[in-house]
Amino acid sequence: MKFRNLQRNIKIRLFTDFATDLTQMAIFPFMAIYFSIEVGQGLAGILLMINVLCSILAGLYSGYLSDRLGRKKVMLFALTIQVSALTVMAFANSPFYTSVWLTYVMFLISNVSSGVINPAASAMIIDSSSEKDRPFIYGLQYWSGNIAIAIGATLGGLFFESNRFPLFCFFAVVSLTTLLIILKFIHETLPVKSEELVTEVEKPERKKSFLSNYLNVLKDGRFMVFVLGTIFVMSLEFQLDKYIAVRLKQEFHAEFFGMDISGVRMFSIIILINTICVVVATIHLSKWLSRFNRQTVLTVGLIIYSIAFGTLGFSNNFTILILAAFMFTLGELIYSPTKQTILAGIVQDDSRASYMAINELSFNVAMLIGSLGLTIGAFVPSSVMAALYFIIGIAGLICFRSAVSYGKAKEVKISHEVTTR
Structure with missing residues (x-):
């Protein structure tokens, strides 16, 4: 499989995803610092929680609308809002006018628009791809996303504090370009049934409400077990x-060839190793792994990943931490595209965007648990945290394997029923 052989929608989505990730990482991570300085840390925390909550609700409604109105329509609407919000944000941080509250409102609107885009964009990739091509596509998406994150974080670090006006202007132009590309070159992928093929039983189902739509998704046991695995x-x-960054800052100190390495530097080295390995190895590794059984690949990747995180959770040995950084990255490179491929095969065809909206919600839950780990780590030794990390990783693996096994068992049962009729 090569990039030039991909369907046009996929190629464009990979490019626009790159632009979206770049925009988000250059702005969003630095807004917490900005609001803490301008309105105080306590109020900033409340404002950011409101931001996350609104983004979650927007994503859920986007999934519902995308399965009824179409992926392209929802994405165009959200991008139009995002371009407008980024433009006003630039104005609110310009040499002519500054307003922290106008900046916050536009930041909120921009973040909500991103929450609207994600389920529709994820569903479009599933619509436009075959099961055989998905490991390569998701590997490529993972690779380009990490590069966008690295570049965006670098641009934000260099320009956010002192040059917000040109930074916001630049990303308003990037979002406008993305909007025009989608408008001009992407075609709608929402599966539409011919009216002649829709039975009387199916017609009411197509008009189900927002609440009943998501109740049906939540009743899908196989998918919800998969979501639980994702959260873990x-x-x-x-x-x-x-927790790991804080622990290293407090506990780690080493010398390497006469160079003093603090915990903060060690954390930076781990991130650097991760970024370089992702950029260099993702595509080649995805191609090579596509020839093996997905369940086996997922198992191997998550075992390596879990062991690596357990090691990062307690070791203060420079060499062991370097090895753990490589192992954590290798495990991530192995399991992540495979997990996305399995997810694409689990979701129901007529509710893909709704399923992807719930999947997006799992990342917010995981983020809250990640913050909870910092609190737990203040009361227990690092060895306990390391054991907890390994258990959580294996629990995630069990959930993923259960979801896959559940699907196979169901397929065998249906096949048996059809045969015996």
Whole structure:
């Protein structure tokens, strides 16, 4: 599989996802610092929680609308709002006018628009891809997303504090370009049944309400077990810049060839190793792994990932931490595209965006658990945290394997019923 052989919608989505990730990472992580300085840390925390809550609700409603109105329509509407919000944010941080509250309102609107875009964009990739091509596509998406995150964080670090006006202007132009590309080149992918093929039983189902739509998704046991696995595994990743970073700052100190390495520097080295390995190895590794059984690949990847996080949770040995950084990245590279491929095969065809909206919600839950880990770590030794990390990783693996096994068992049962009729 090569990039040039991908369906046009996929190619464009990969490019626009890159632009969206770049915009978000150059702005959003630095807004907490900005609001803490301008309105105080306590109020800033409340404002950011409101922001996350609104984004979650917007994502859920986006999933519902995307399965009824179409992916492209929802994405165009959200991007139009985002371009407008970024433009006003630039104005509110310009040499002519400054307003922290106008900045917050526009930041909230921009973040909500991103929450609207994600389920529709994720569903569009599933609509436009085959099961055979998805490991390569998700590997490529993971690779480009990490590069966008690295570049965006670098741009934000360099320009956010002293040059917000040109930074916001630049990303307003980036979002406008993304909007025009989607408008011009992407075609709608929402599966539409011919009216002649829709039975009387199916017609009311197509008009189900927002609440009943998500109740049906939540009743899908296989998918919800998969979501639980996602929460477990992603909560480990959110430990990296919380408990693990704090622990290294407090406990770690080493010398390497006469160079003094503090805990903060060690954390930076781990992130650097992760970024370089992702950029260099993702695509080649995804191609190679696509020839193996997905359940086996997922199992191997998550075992490596869990062991690595357990090691990062307690070791203060420089060499062991370097090895753990490589292992954590390798495990992530192995399991992540495979997990996304399995997810794409689990969701129901007529509610893909709704399923992806719930999947997006799992990341917010995992983020909260990641923050909770910092609190727990203040009361228990690092060895307990390491054991807890390994258990959480294995619990995630069990959930993923259960979801896959449940699907196979169901397929065998249906096949048996059809055969015996």
